Amino acid sequence: MNVIYTPEVWYFLVMLITFVGLAIIKIPISVSLMFSALAGSIVFGEFFPLRHLVEGGFGYIDTILVIGSAMIFMEAIKVSGLLDTIAGNMTIALHKKPTFLLVLLTFFIMIAGMITGSSTATVLTTGAIAFPVLKNLGLSKRRAGSIIAMSGIYGMIAPPINLPAMIIGQGVDMPYIGFTTPLLLMTFPLAIVTSLIIGARQVKPVDLEEFRKTREREPIKGFAVYLPLILMVILMVLENVSWGFSLGLPLIFMLSAIVATITGAKGNLLRISISAIQNSLGILSILIGVGMFIQIMTLNGVRGLIVGFLNGLPQGALLAGIALGIPAFGAVSSYGSASVLGVPFLLAFLGNNDIVVCSALSLLAGLGDMVPPTALAGIFAAHVVGEKNYFKIWLSSMPAFFITMIFATITIIYSNAVGRFANSWYFYPVFIVGLVIVAVALLLVDKGKEMPVS
Amino acid sequence: MVSLKRHFKFLIFVAIVAVVVVLSAFSFTAMWEDPPIIPGSGVTEIRMLSEWLPSIEGTMLDTEVYVINGSEEGGKFLLLGGTHPNEPGGTLAAVVFIENVSAISGTVYVIPRSNHSAFTHNDAMEGSPQFFSIQLPDGSQRVFRFGSRRTNPISQWPDPTIYLHPTGATLGGGEVSNLNRTFPGREDGYSTEKVAAAIMNLVLEEEIDLVCDLHESSPEYPVNNAIVFHQDSAELAIMTQMMLEMEGVDIRLEESPVNLRGLTHREIGDNSDAQVVLLEVSNPSQGRLRGKTTEDLVTKGIDKFYLQASKDGKLFAPYDESGYPLDLRVARHMATIRVLIDSWNMMFPDRMILLSDIPPYEGLVDGLGTYLNPVS
Numbered sequence: 001m002n003v004i005y006t007p008e009v010w011y012f013l014v015m016l017i018t019f020v021g022l023a024i025i026k027i028p029i030s031v032s033l034m035f036s037a038l039a040g041s042i043v044f045g046e047f048f049p050l051r052h053l054v055e056g057g058f059g060y061i062d063t064i065l066v067i068g069s070a071m072i073f074m075e076a077i078k079v080s081g082l083l084d085t086i087a088g089n090m091t092i093a094l095h096k097k098p099t100f101l102l103v104l105l106t107f108f109i110m111i112a113g114m115i116t117g118s119s120t121a122t123v124l125t126t127g128a129i130a131f132p133v134l135k136n137l138g139l140s141k142r143r144a145g146s147i148i149a150m151s152g153i154y155g156m157i158a159p160p161i162n163l164p165a166m167i168i169g170q171g172v173d174m175p176y177i178g179f180t181t182p183l184l185l186m187t188f189p190l191a192i193v194t195s196l197i198i199g200a201r202q203v204k205p206v207d208l209e210e211f212r213k214t215r216e217r218e219p220i221k222g223f224a225v226y227l228p229l230i231l232m233v234i235l236m237v238l239e240n241v242s243w244g245f246s247l248g249l250p251l252i253f254m255l256s257a258i259v260a261t262i263t264g265a266k267g268n269l270l271r272i273s274i275s276a277i278q279n280s281l282g283i284l285s286i287l288i289g290v291g292m293f294i295q296i297m298t299l300n301g302v303r304g305l306i307v308g309f310l311n312g313l314p315q316g317a318l319l320a321g322i323a324l325g326i327p328a329f330g331a332v333s334s335y336g337s338a339s340v341l342g343v344p345f346l347l348a349f350l351g352n353n354d355i356v357v358c359s360a361l362s363l364l365a366g367l368g369d370m371v372p373p374t375a376l377a378g379i380f381a382a383h384v385v386g387e388k389n390y391f392k393i394w395l396s397s398m399p400a401f402f403i404t405m406i407f408a409t410i411t412i413i414y415s416n417a418v419g420r421f422a423n424s425w426y427f428y429p430v431f432i433v434g435l436v437i438v439a440v441a442l443l444l445v446d447k448g449k450e451m452p453v454s
Numbered sequence: 455m456v457s458l459k460r461h462f463k464f465l466i467f468v469a470i471v472a473v474v475v476v477l478s479a480f481s482f483t484a485m486w487e488d489p490p491i492i493p494g495s496g497v498t499e500i501r502m503l504s505e506w507l508p509s510i511e512g513t514m515l516d517t518e519v520y521v522i523n524g525s526e527e528g529g530k531f532l533l534l535g536g537t538h539p540n541e542p543g544g545t546l547a548a549v550v551f552i553e554n555v556s557a558i559s560g561t562v563y564v565i566p567r568s569n570h571s572a573f574t575h576n577d578a579m580e581g582s583p584q585f586f587s588i589q590l591p592d593g594s595q596r597v598f599r600f601g602s603r604r605t606n607p608i609s610q611w612p613d614p615t616i617y618l619h620p621t622g623a624t625l626g627g628g629e630v631s632n633l634n635r636t637f638p639g640r641e642d643g644y645s646t647e648k649v650a651a652a653i654m655n656l657v658l659e660e661e662i663d664l665v666c667d668l669h670e671s672s673p674e675y676p677v678n679n680a681i682v683f684h685q686d687s688a689e690l691a692i693m694t695q696m697m698l699e700m701e702g703v704d705i706r707l708e709e710s711p712v713n714l715r716g717l718t719h720r721e722i723g724d725n726s727d728a729q730v731v732l733l734e735v736s737n738p739s740q741g742r743l744r745g746k747t748t749e750d751l752v753t754k755g756i757d758k759f760y761l762q763a764s765k766d767g768k769l770f771a772p773y774d775e776s777g778y779p780l781d782l783r784v785a786r787h788m789a790t791i792r793v794l795i796d797s798w799n800m801m802f803p804d805r806m807i808l809l810s811d812i813p814p815y816e817g818l819v820d821g822l823g824t825y826l827n828p829v830s
Contacts, residue, residue: 006758008745044746051481052581054474059578062612117615161616166626171742173677175713176624239614244643246614291579299581301745301759308743308759311674312766336579340742344674348768 008305015040015293015302028282029373033289037296044300056295060287060333063120067284067376069253070124071276074384076257077228078128079272080264085219085226087132095206098137098449099196100442102203105130106151106195110187113155115236116249117163119334119369119377122152125232128384136211137203141385146198146396149381150404151191153366156334157359158187161240164338164362171343174354181422182359184431190407192438194400205449220264228260283379290374294336303340311344318348323409326361327401330368331375338365349412353419360411363404370394370401485574485584489597491518491549491566492827496556496811498523503565506659507641507652514609515649517570519563519656520552522809528560529663529798529805532656532728533791534718536567537634537667539601540582542752543735543783544668546598546822550784550813551791553827560807563660569633569649571609573601581747582739588753588780590823600739600752604631610645623715634667637721650721657726663805664690664798667718667732668787672741673760673778675734678771680706681790682732684723691731693797694790703789703815704772729798733790735783736771743768755779785818 018039022032034053041049077083094101109130113122127148134144156162159180166176235252238245247255261267297303306329310321322345329337342361349357369377375390378397382390411418421427493500499521504511535548548566555562567573576582582602587595610631617630620640629635631646639650657665671678683691691707698705710719710732723730738744738760739752745759756777764773771778792812799806813825 050474050478051584054478054482055576055578056581065612160624163615163626170626170629172675173711173714175711175715176626177713240616241618243618243620248612249615250612294579295581297581298579299747301747304743304745304757304759308745308762311743311768312762344742344768347674347676350676 006305008301011040011043011300012302012305014043015297028285030282030285030289033286033293033373037289037292040296040300040302044296046299049296049299052295052299053292056292057288059291059294063118064284064287065250066118066253067120067124067280067287067380068277069250069257070121071280072273073228073232073253073257073260074124074128075272075276076260076267076269077264079267080225080228080260081217081220082225082229082260082264083129083132084215084217085264086129087136088215088219090133091136091206091211092208095208095211097443097446098203098205099200099445100439101133102137102147102195102199103192103438103442105133106147106191107188109148109151110155110158110191113152114158115161115233115240117156117161118249119149119152119156119366120380121249122155123148123377123380123384126155127152127381129229131384134199136206137199139199139202141387142392142396143198143202145378145381145385145387145393146400147195148384149370149377149393150194150198150397150400152377152381153369153404154187154191156369157183157363157366159183162359162362164334164342164365165358167335167338168342168346168358168361168365171339172346172354174358178355178423179359181427182356182418185418185422185427186359186363186408186411188431188435190404194403197399197403198396200445205446225264227263228256231259232256279383283374283376286374290333294333307340307344310341311348318345319409319412322361322364322412323405326364327367327371327405330365331371331373333374334365334368334376337368338362341365349415352412353415356415356419356422357412360408360415363408367401367404370397481584482575485576485599485601488567488573489599490829491520492553492829493520494553494555494811494827496522496554497552503649503652503656506655507648509641510648510652513645514571514574514606515645517565517567519565522552522555522557522562522564524557524559524561524808526559526808528557529802529807530560530660531562531795531798531807532660532662532665533562533564534568534653534665534667535565536573536601537569537718538603538632538669539567539569539573539599540577540580540603540740541670541737542586542598542600543670543737543780543787544733546588546780547668547784547787547791549598550788550818550822550825554811554813554825556810558808558810560805561660562807562809563656563662565653568653569605569646571606571645571649572604572633573599574608575602575606576600577602577604583747583749583752586749586752588823588826589821590826590828591821592828594828596823596826596829604628605633605646605649613644619715621715623713625716629716634669634718635716637716637718638725654722654725657722657728662726662728663802664794664807665718665722665728665730666791666794667730669732669734670737670740670783671734672743673736673738673769673771673773674741674743674763676770677708677734678706678736679704679786680708680734682708682710682719682734684710684719684730686723687729687731690729690794690797690801693801694731694794697793697797698790701789701793701815703786705786705790731794733787735786736773736778737783738773738778753780755783781822782819784822785815788813788818789815
């Protein structure tokens with residue numbers, strides 16, 4: 001009961017009511033966040049928090065630059081014809097095996113996340129490339145968007161680069177070593193299961209004749225059109241394997257975008273950039289508002305109230321607190337959630353397999369990228385598939401979301417057993433055999449779906 | 455008419471942005487000025503870190519190295535404060551050392567603002583105070599900065615996605631701006647790596663025998679109120695702990711993990727002949743469970759959420775209603791340094807470091823302001 005009389009509860013309510021009130025009268029989310037932060041500061045007694053608002057507003061400047069440049073890249077490869085070319089060629093190559101292709105595309109989408117550690121970058125790059133193929137397979141916009149968003153999250157968590165796990169590990173001085181097998185175990189099976197749940201019933205073999213007749217653009221012939229993609233992959237890999245080569249993701253996306261404007265159908269970089277930034281301005285401004293909101297939450301003690309409450313839960317409730325709290329806090333930022341909640345929760349489970357617990361916590365933090373108001377993976381997936389209402393994608397993703405949440409929680413409970421398996425000599429043989437069995441099963445399913453196609 | 459209206463709106467917008475930029479710039483640039491350190495009579499020389507790596511001269515990275523030289527030959531001791539400027543106990547302990555301690559034999563090098571650039575800003579979204587002050591017995595106040603764990607982006611930006619450490623280890627990209635992850639550094643690397651390289655050069659060129667890096671840690675962090683030691687310094691650390699326990703100061707021992715790269719206790723120990731320890735003391739103002747983040751929390755260390763966490767058994771350091779004040783944190787560091795030097799002298803009498811006027815534990819606990827010199 002004491003907690004009710006803690007001033008921080010009232011600060012929190014004031015911030016929440018201000019935010020909801022402004023959102024109801026259709027004030028943009030970013031502006032609502034800024035004013036709710038201002039309200040939280042004033043009730044706390046800090047009447048002119050200009051420095052805090054500016055400082056917090058810059059909290060996500062790196063993420064903002066990555067998103068902005070990734071959007072320009074995506075727009076550039078759309079204009080250049082690369083997206084349609086890849087989609088067309090993949091569809092033609094695997095048109096008789098839609099279920100197999102669905103899972104293959106899920107893995108393909110994940111690749112960008114595995115390299116960059118960012119679900120947003122994944123959705124906007126490999127997600128955007130995969131969408132036309134998913135559409136050709138018969139998936140609706142919302143289901144395709146849902147697969148892209150969830151694949152973006154799994155890619156962000158899958159090895160070798162998992163930034164939430166690194167952030168949590170850094171908080172307890174745990175080196176980022178030994179994470180590969182637990183993260184493989186936690187992402188690829190989930191990616192298979194959830195993509196099948198979301199899309200298996202809708203996909204169907206592609207009628208090639210019909211496809212060729214109805215497609216909007218002919219694939220561009222020649223190797224040059226692929227250059228922006230090849231350049232992007234090379235630069236990303238180089239960045240992560242060689243010291244001294246550090247262009248940063250924004251510059252990598254911009255260079256690749258420039259190459260795209262000259263290697264396929266010619267595009268005007270300025271016009272492409274303006275269009276891309278106009279399309280992403282809403283979410284970019286939300287990130288600025290979120291930064292301000294967190295800064296004031298930390299200043300007035302509301303963050304401590306939330307973290308302390310969740311951390312103080314008894315053991316059974318603690319698991320529920322973790323399962324719900326980490327993705328919920330990820331609504332403001334998955335990286336922030338990993339840092340603020342992931343670290344104390346990992347400490348609460350000391351004595352178990354720390355690497356497995358940390359990996360599972362990172363998976364939960366990644367889910368935060370599906371939770372509004374920021375919902376980076378979901379919102380950008382909606383943008384990629386051209387779905388105006390993000391909530392339709394959110395709803396389609398809910399089964400996958402909850403399966404992932406439950407899976408991560410169970411993994412925490414059985415972290416020692418999972419750790420033993422992940423570290424055993426037979427992990428890779430079992431993992432590979434498992435993938436082969438799945439592939440064979442999917443091909444058999446596709447055989448059943450086959451119909452006379454030309 | 456429409457065009458005029460649009461231009462007017464645009465001008466209003468630009469004017470608002472300009473006002474915000476100018477007003478906030480005053481606030482941010484206020485942190486660029488170094489608060490004075492008033493050296494005691496023991497300080498014989500003030501050098502700059504750039505003497506050991508000229509490429510950082512004139513940049514925000516360069517910082518003072520206070521030298522306390524004894525009249526007799528002896529061992530050489532490097533004391534690092536401010537590796538993490540959001541851990542004020544480490545910085546203040548180094549400042550108190552500079553303002554009070556003299557050497558009889560041996561030489562002490564003190565760097566109170568090791569990551570100088572990180573003192574010039576705060577971590578975004580942490581809501582930290584920019585400054586905090588300590589009351590002196592004469593009624594005056596000494597003001598210090600509460601900085602960041604990381605180098606100012608003005609000195610180093612952007613960070614890579616992944617930080618490839620010189621040893622081949624992979625760290626999160628942000629750690630390349632954390633000085634205590636970039637040792638032994640690279641002379642031609644990122645700005646923070648250059649600072650680490652300069653300190654490493656100092657250790658090697660001056661033939662430092664003993665290094666002590668002063669830190670603080672959040673109360674929920676397992677390595678708390680502890681001496682972290684390189685394996686070659688185990689005997690020294692154990693002796694220090696035993697002697698401190700005899701004085702009634704509880705302190706834990708933690709051996710430096712071999713796989714955890716970039717930290718002073720690992721890399722300076724691996725790359726030089728120096729014995730290396732890192733000291734941690736509990737600081738509620740940097741933890742994730744803390745409530746309102748104020749100057750009072752930094753200096754008094756009283757926080758109701760930490761008190762509750764302590765009752766729930768979630769902390770790795772003792773915590774009660776009296777909090778964990780800065781006076782106590784600095785006192786613990788100073789006592790540990792004193793005993794560490796005593797232990798060193800017992801183990802290595804041929805490289806004796808004899809110091810005088812080290813402020814006593816009880817005196818510091820009663821008020822660290824007593825051991826800070828007034829700014830004239």
